[in-house]
Amino acid sequence: MSKTMTGAKMVVQALIDQGVDVVFGYPGGAVLPIYDELFQQEKIKHVLVRHEQAAVHAAEGYARSTGKPGVALVTSGPGATNAVTGLTDALMDSIPIIVLTGQVPTFMIGSDAFQEADTVGITRPCTKHNWLVKDTEKLSATLHEAFHVALSGRPGPVLIDIPKDVQFATGTYTEARQVETHYNPQVKGDLAMITELAKAMETAKRPVFYTGGGVINSGTAASQLLRELVAATGFPITSTLMGLGAYPASGDNWLGMLGMHGLYEANMAMHDCDLMINIGARFDDRITGRIDAFSPRSKKAHIDIDASSINKVVHADFPILGDVAHVLEDLLNVWKARGRKTNTEGLAKWWGQIKEWRAVDCLKFTQQGKIIKPQYALERLEALTKKHDRYICTEVGQHQMWAAQYLGFEDPNRWMTSGGLGTMGYGFPASIGVQMAHPDALVINVAGEASWLMNMQELGTAMQYRLPVKQFILNNERLGMVRQWQELLHGERYSSSWSESLPDFVKLAEAFGAKGILCSDPDTLDDAIMEMLTHKGPVLFDCLVEKHENCFPMIPSGKPHNEMLLGDASTKDAIQAGGAVLV
């Protein structure tokens, strides 16, 4: 039974068949036939963003918060080039998204036509795979294959470039099940190596689980198995920025986030452990610090679905290629079958040591006076929202690190942040994508004023689709992280790190028809947050915070884990003294 239809109709049909319910996009000449088809159906909602970059970030937010692929649709030329940042972001953080771009007609490709760009050429290094489809007969099969590629193995962004004549021409629609692919990455880990790891876990005196975004990407079963494994072994667990929520922040064995701005106890445990079990993380430079001083006395296990991640930067003593959920299931089974043994004496001592590190209380700060500390703002936000059905997005910078430190994540897929690429402007459009996927949930974007302005035009999108996203801006009138580095490493020469000529955020919100709230007083902060939460529509919350607060703890680049800087929050002068707070 073959169905004949136009290429444009195939696009919509394939999206429906793949279970897509929302597409984020922006029309233009080269995608008009597809927009025409979208107009004539009701199964797929289209969200008109205000900039193509936002369409891709919204698709990322949708994907990260649901585990399903996100879809963006943009036109040729500038539409495609504006999507490049989002594609690169998704590639770095392994987020499955499908980006459809229009292209000039096949007979005009290469002629420098209006709004022509070599989209597959430009996006080749920033997609997991991409296709230029020159024949309508091949279009539907390519679309189905694109979903398969985006979701299989290590997930990532894919792009399909569709010339306008291919959209108009008719061809035969191929069902997803008819599509053959040779791309089927291995998901089961090597049992012999898993057994070796189980043996090592039985004798380890100072073990630590180091988990990453791969656990989230593997699906909720992976998080479930991880929790079971941690509970059964009693080992401490830390996570990268991307992996927050896989293990609950309220869990007994949780050490907090590790890395450059990770918690003292997490980084010290990484440095001093004798068995490091990396589950779906990739030894990023923000995690390892100086490589030759990284956890010098440990044996390292590395569970990853991407062979190129294993032994890339850190030698793995137990390399296990496979999907996290599959490997954890086998690991649990093997370890249980061998008698559920751990080195209880060693573990007790290890936890004693960890307790001492915890006592340092590296996140402590003192809120006093009439200026809101950013940490305090997040502590209050956490207290007032943690019982909600809550999703958190962030932009990039100090506020992002503080959010990771001071907010607790109990479940996977609740935390959307740009980790690998560090894309300022990610959070607001991502929050729109999240809210589209979870209309009744509380979606908060913790932002800095500088990052937020990078995609501020999306306030129009939030208003148009009545998406009650809460933009919680920690406004220090600085490019805070840049300023911090300039203070610590560039002799306090604050080159272009002041946010000059900032808008009145309340008026800005009102100009779009949204609600704006200004808060600068710690005493009224709770009330202001409650006002934000009870308002039904989008809110722009302008929280004026301490301008020169530094984000601690911090491992300076090129330093090992045990040489962290701890801000001394108990010092009264900490606010004014800037760099002098270093211990």
Added chain:
Amino acid sequence: MSPLKIKKGSTSHSAYDLRPSYSDTVERHTLAVLVENEPGVLARVIGLFAGRGYNIESLTVAEVDHQGHRSRITIVTTGTPQIIIQIKAQLGRIIDVHKVNDLTVEGPSVERELGLFKVAGKGEHRVEALRLADIFRANVVDSTLESFVFEITGTPEKIDAFADLMRPLGLQEVARTGVAALSRGAV
């Protein structure tokens, strides 16, 4: 906790100055990469080498299975053992790549390259060029009263040696195909 003393205003520690301390013996490896013969597949492979800073000493590519739509890319690359492993893993990630074989480590293999040499000269030089070509089993594929074009196949080393000998005899132009390689024995 060992406190770190950073002097305010001291020089910056670049976040990217994090060199690993692996073995730095550089090895030469010949990789055979079987790929789907799709548009852009060569760009993906070359882009990978350029984007990640790997070396390409030679690269040949041609369709080897018309029916199956497969091409074979033979790449000669150099790098530390760590880098070579990375290159193979990164190649394996490309969706259009079916198989990556490292012919240098996977048992004995044969490597051949074809070269065309244009040599111009008169008298003694011309006779000597022809004599050496004979020793190297090169064929004359074009000749005029002042020039020859020799065709020679062999290992890259043999072709290098031939080039060295031809240079003083009036070597004008060289075209080389790069290495094609197969493992020895049955699959």
